[in-house]
Amino acid sequence: MAGEKRYVEVLLPLKLKERLTYRLPEGWTAEAGCWVQVPLRGHPALGIVTGVSDHAPVGKPLSAIGEVEALPDAPGVGAAELAFWQMVADYYLCTPGEVFRAACNVGLQRQILQAGKPRHKARKKKAAKNGEAEPPLKTLSEAQRQALDQTRDGFARHKPVLLFGVTGSGKTEIYLHLAAESLRAGRDVLFLVPEIAMSKQLQQRLEAVFGDALLVFHSRTTVPQRYAVIDTLRRDPTPRIVLGTRSAVFLPFRNLGLAVVDEEHDRSYKQDDTAPRYNGRDAALMLAALHKADIVLGSATPSCEALYNVETHKFVRADLPERYHGGKDPRVEIIDTAQARRLGNMQGSFSRKLLKEMDATLRAGRQILVFRSRRAYAPVVQCEACGEVVRCPHCHVPLSYHKFNSTLSCHYCGYHRPFTLRCPSCGETALMERGAGTEKLEEELRDAFPDRTIARFDADTTESKTAEEKMIRDFAEGRIDILVGTQMITKGFDFERLALTVIVRADSLFAVPDFRSDERAFQLLTQLMGRSGRRGEQGRLVIQTDQPEHPVLGRLLHPTQESVDAAGLLAERKAFRYPPFVRMICITVKDRYEGRVWNVCRLIKEAADSLGIADIAGPVTPPVDRVADEHIAQFWIKLPRNRSLADTKKALYERIDRIDRDFKGHTTIQIDVDPA
Numbered sequence: 001m002a003g004e005k006r007y008v009e010v011l012l013p014l015k016l017k018e019r020l021t022y023r024l025p026e027g028w029t030a031e032a033g034c035w036v037q038v039p040l041r042g043h044p045a046l047g048i049v050t051g052v053s054d055h056a057p058v059g060k061p062l063s064a065i066g067e068v069e070a071l072p073d074a075p076g077v078g079a080a081e082l083a084f085w086q087m088v089a090d091y092y093l094c095t096p097g098e099v100f101r102a103a104c105n106v107g108l109q110r111q112i113l114q115a116g117k118p119r120h121k122a123r124k125k126k127a128a129k130n131g132e133a134e135p136p137l138k139t140l141s142e143a144q145r146q147a148l149d150q151t152r153d154g155f156a157r158h159k160p161v162l163l164f165g166v167t168g169s170g171k172t173e174i175y176l177h178l179a180a181e182s183l184r185a186g187r188d189v190l191f192l193v194p195e196i197a198m199s200k201q202l203q204q205r206l207e208a209v210f211g212d213a214l215l216v217f218h219s220r221t222t223v224p225q226r227y228a229v230i231d232t233l234r235r236d237p238t239p240r241i242v243l244g245t246r247s248a249v250f251l252p253f254r255n256l257g258l259a260v261v262d263e264e265h266d267r268s269y270k271q272d273d274t275a276p277r278y279n280g281r282d283a284a285l286m287l288a289a290l291h292k293a294d295i296v297l298g299s300a301t302p303s304c305e306a307l308y309n310v311e312t313h314k315f316v317r318a319d320l321p322e323r324y325h326g327g328k329d330p331r332v333e334i335i336d337t338a339q340a341r342r343l344g345n346m347q348g349s350f351s352r353k354l355l356k357e358m359d360a361t362l363r364a365g366r367q368i369l370v371f372r373s374r375r376a377y378a379p380v381v382q383c384e385a386c387g388e389v390v391r392c393p394h395c396h397v398p399l400s401y402h403k404f405n406s407t408l409s410c411h412y413c414g415y416h417r418p419f420t421l422r423c424p425s426c427g428e429t430a431l432m433e434r435g436a437g438t439e440k441l442e443e444e445l446r447d448a449f450p451d452r453t454i455a456r457f458d459a460d461t462t463e464s465k466t467a468e469e470k471m472i473r474d475f476a477e478g479r480i481d482i483l484v485g486t487q488m489i490t491k492g493f494d495f496e497r498l499a500l501t502v503i504v505r506a507d508s509l510f511a512v513p514d515f516r517s518d519e520r521a522f523q524l525l526t527q528l529m530g531r532s533g534r535r536g537e538q539g540r541l542v543i544q545t546d547q548p549e550h551p552v553l554g555r556l557l558h559p560t561q562e563s564v565d566a567a568g569l570l571a572e573r574k575a576f577r578y579p580p581f582v583r584m585i586c587i588t589v590k591d592r593y594e595g596r597v598w599n600v601c602r603l604i605k606e607a608a609d610s611l612g613i614a615d616i617a618g619p620v621t622p623p624v625d626r627v628a629d630e631h632i633a634q635f636w637i638k639l640p641r642n643r644s645l646a647d648t649k650k651a652l653y654e655r656i657d658r659i660d661r662d663f664k665g666h667t668t669i670q671i672d673v674d675p676a
């Protein structure tokens with residue numbers, strides 16, 4: 001081969017659609033899947049070889065072809081991984097390069113560029129206890145055995161299984177049995193959870209059963225730890241079980257045997273800020289199909305999508321209708337805050353009746369969880385003199401008041417400034433906070449229960465992982481009496497002494513302008529209901545609301561037969577042509593110049609029209625129509641689920657991509673398939 005130039009086609013972790021070609025230096029060899037360092041706009045970049053050729057690409061002068069700079073010594077990317085990236089890119093209308101970037105973030109890229117051997121070995125885990133002391137797997141109850149059999153039946157028919165089981169029914173034990181089987185068969189297991197924050201208990205349980213076979217991978221694992229996980233999977237053929245959040249679907253599994261998606265309905269599975277705007281659950285379904293692996297999705301409140309797939313026989317359903325430890329569903333009580341306010345029965349954000357109940361609960365040596373969907377002290381600050389609401393100078397939203405550091409801050413762009421009482425609009429010293437977020441609730445509770453320990457669990461108090469873990473441990477071990485928090489406190493945790501869960505303003509859950517808001521509110525309330533009274537005794541859930549007649553509350557109080565319910569939910573979606581009966585795509589256009597937003601929108605509308613897309617709403621402005629100085633407009637497209645769907649999506653993507661290129665550097669166009 002002497003004298004012959006060799007050329008490699010390289011995939012880079014960028015939005016770039018094309019593969020770039022580079023020349024290999026004399027004597028170097030490379031093959032598809034191996035890592036390369038190449039020059040890109042004057043900087044070294046990391047890429048993957050996707051093809052090797054003896055010919056230079058036609059129509060390109062040889063001098064314009066860059067030369068490979070290095071071949072980092074990291075185990076290459078397999079054909080299955082590349083195929084998966086392509087599959088995700090095709091479905092979510094983005095480039096394989098963008099999926100590559102999601103699979104391998106900047107930190108990891110740097111680590112691979114410096115590679116060689118990992119500097120940090122995966123932390124040694126305690127070996128599993130051996131059989132005599134404590135059997136690693138629990139003996140299943142009759143109900144669990146039946147559900148396990150139903151699940152295996154589904155697998156035997158090569159179908160994904162929806163495990164529909166109430167909170168505390170012991171779904172985890174079923175996952176563990178299935179995982180052990182897969183590992184015994186020499187195949188890897190992917191165990192997805194929506195957020196890692198609350199899954200410490202799960203992690204400990206998995207560690208006790210699987211010991212060294214367990215790897216953990218999520219957004220808070222450090223880069224060296226992540227690198228160690230990837231390296232272990234690539235180099236070491238021992239079958240592993242990986243516990244992780246959505247991005248774990250991109251790990252280099254050799255031979256995936258089982259995927260578990262716990263709390264499959266959870267919104268946190270969806271990535272919506274950057275491409276690929278994928279749903280971890282749906283990506284796991286694709287991954288399992290690619291590996292011919294089994295997959296089980298579990299939930300106490302399945303998504304409409306999962307129920308639809310059961311109805312259309314794409315999924316098989318397995319049921320666990322009862323709690324493992326028995327016990328009744330929590331008693332749900334609704335407090336009409338509109339009425340309580342009229343009668344003067346409110347003390348700050350809490351009704352006096354509720355405060356009395358809380359007091360009794362604490363006296364009985366029990367704990368309380370207080371949920372509020374807004375963090376900060378006050379979500380809004382208003383001038384009493386001129387009536388002006390203080391807004392972010394860069395976004396079309398009010399600033400939130402954070403008392404602990406005395407700032408006004410924007411939860412959209414991060415802008416913040418010191419809080420003073422002076423109104424930025426009229427200059428009067430008359431600013432007043434309106435409404436109550438978690439921080440204010442914490443303060444009110446400190447006043448009401450001065451002798452009790454009260455803590456707050458939200459994005460402001462859990463910035464560090466250790467603070468977060470400590471707070472969960474303190475609550476679990478009874479050192480905190482009342483825990484106030486946002487959505488973060490609703491996730492899969494088992495607190496033994498928790499007897500009362502309180503939702504302060506349920507109305508904020510119903511007010512979301514989204515066709516999924518009722519479903520979401522119901523899921524959240526059910527999840528909160530599952531939090532209290534887990535050990536046989538009856539827990540309580542108190543919901544404060546101005547709308548005691550809201551249909552979601554009706555559904556919670558008077559649960560009908562689930563099957564009827566599922567049909568009812570689906571019927572509504574069908575009647576209004578919402579997913580899963582259609583495929584939805586949201587296109588978002590952002591620009592600092594409002595005029596250009598509407599120009600680009602006109603072009604997108606023309607493109608959609610020319611493709612015969614009939615059901616397109618927009619351009620419309622979203623509820624928050626300016627963020628970080630950019631104006632925002634959106635289109636909502638519904639495509640029928642038929643054989644031409646994939647082609648229509650592809651054609652639409654190509655048209656939008658062309659517009660995107662024309663306005664590059666000015667206008668951002670984002671495509672979101674199956675927006676959450």
Ligand code: ADP
Nearest residue numbers: 138139140141166167168169170171172173324
């Ligand atoms: P889910 O995941 O459905 O909410 P879990 O798997 O957390 O439920 O189970 C609820 C509780 O019941 C846990 O404390 C668990 O340890 C216990 N449990 C479940 N199944 C068994 C079993 N077969 N033997 C002993 N304890 C079990």
Ligand code: ZN
Nearest residue numbers: 392395410413
């Ligand atoms: Zn802002």
